Amino acid sequence: MKRVVSVMAMLGLGLTALLAHAAAPVPDPAASWNHLWRDVLIDLFIIGAVFLSAGLYWVFKYRATREGQVGEGPQLTKLAAIGFAVIPAFLFMADDFYLAAKGWTVWNEYRNVPRNAVEVKVTGSMWTWSFEYENGVTTIFDPDSKTGDGLVVPVGKPVVLRMNSVDVVHSFFLPEHRVKEDLMPGRVTYLWFQPKAVGETIATCAEYCGNRHSFMWTKVKAVPQAEFDQWLANMKQGGKGA
Ligand SMILES: [Cu+2]
Numbered sequence: 001m002k003r004v005v006s007v008m009a010m011l012g013l014g015l016t017a018l019l020a021h022a023a024a025p026v027p028d029p030a031a032s033w034n035h036l037w038r039d040v041l042i043d044l045f046i047i048g049a050v051f052l053s054a055g056l057y058w059v060f061k062y063r064a065t066r067e068g069q070v071g072e073g074p075q076l077t078k079l080a081a082i083g084f085a086v087i088p089a090f091l092f093m094a095d096d097f098y099l100a101a102k103g104w105t106v107w108n109e110y111r112n113v114p115r116n117a118v119e120v121k122v123t124g125s126m127w128t129w130s131f132e133y134e135n136g137v138t139t140i141f142d143p144d145s146k147t148g149d150g151l152v153v154p155v156g157k158p159v160v161l162r163m164n165s166v167d168v169v170h171s172f173f174l175p176e177h178r179v180k181e182d183l184m185p186g187r188v189t190y191l192w193f194q195p196k197a198v199g200e201t202i203a204t205c206a207e208y209c210g211n212r213h214s215f216m217w218t219k220v221k222a223v224p225q226a227e228f229d230q231w232l233a234n235m236k237q238g239g240k241g242a
Pocket of ligand 1: 124127169170171205206207208209213216
């Protein structure tokens with residue numbers, strides 16, 4: 001009997017873990033970042049409103065009512081004085097810890113690349129980005145003539161960029177996807193993102209890297225998976241890109 005109970009308990013635990021795993025939302029650093037930023041803004045506005053109201057109330061309450069009046073504050077009891085210091089401090093600290101914990105969550109998502117991610121090698125050089133796909137296809141984008149495919153990615157699939165620089169420090173910044181990471185010679189750094197909709201956005205260098213730093217940007221094109229596969233196959237055969 002004891003054995004049956006323990007086996008059933010284990011099965012139950014296993015099932016719960018499985019369900020919890022299945023129900024876990026697909027991580028998305030951009031969505032998490034937006035969520036965190038919204039919380040920070042709400043926070044700032046609430047704190048601002050509380051301080052502003054309290055300030056205005058006291059300014060009005062303790063205003064001078066006759067000429068030459070010397071103000072005097074009310075005497076707080078010891079308990080009230082401690083309460084005034086400790087309660088707000090704890091409230092704000094609890095809030096700070098909450099935001100910090102959310103920040104760590106976003107960081108974990110940003111650093112843990114999903115297993116099914118499409119991998120693209122990114123090379124930064126003064127002042128061009130080049131992209132190499134798993135089948136050896138290499139693309140660039142020329143910001144002056146606006147030609148070249150740049151970074152082409154499939155929609156709805158995580159994309160991981162393994163990045164390296166051949167000269168100075170650059171930084172690959174995808175504003176739309178809320179991710180940015182430095183590139184430097186001698187080290188491979190990475191970032192990942194999840195394109196959610198078909199369309200064209202940009203990536204730009206976010207680390208001053210010389211005269212043409214501000215021209216160091218590239219097109220980022222998100223296309224449906226089938227179109228992406230077709231494009232990659234065409235490129236492999238030396239055909240025309242997107
Ligand atoms: Cu750069």
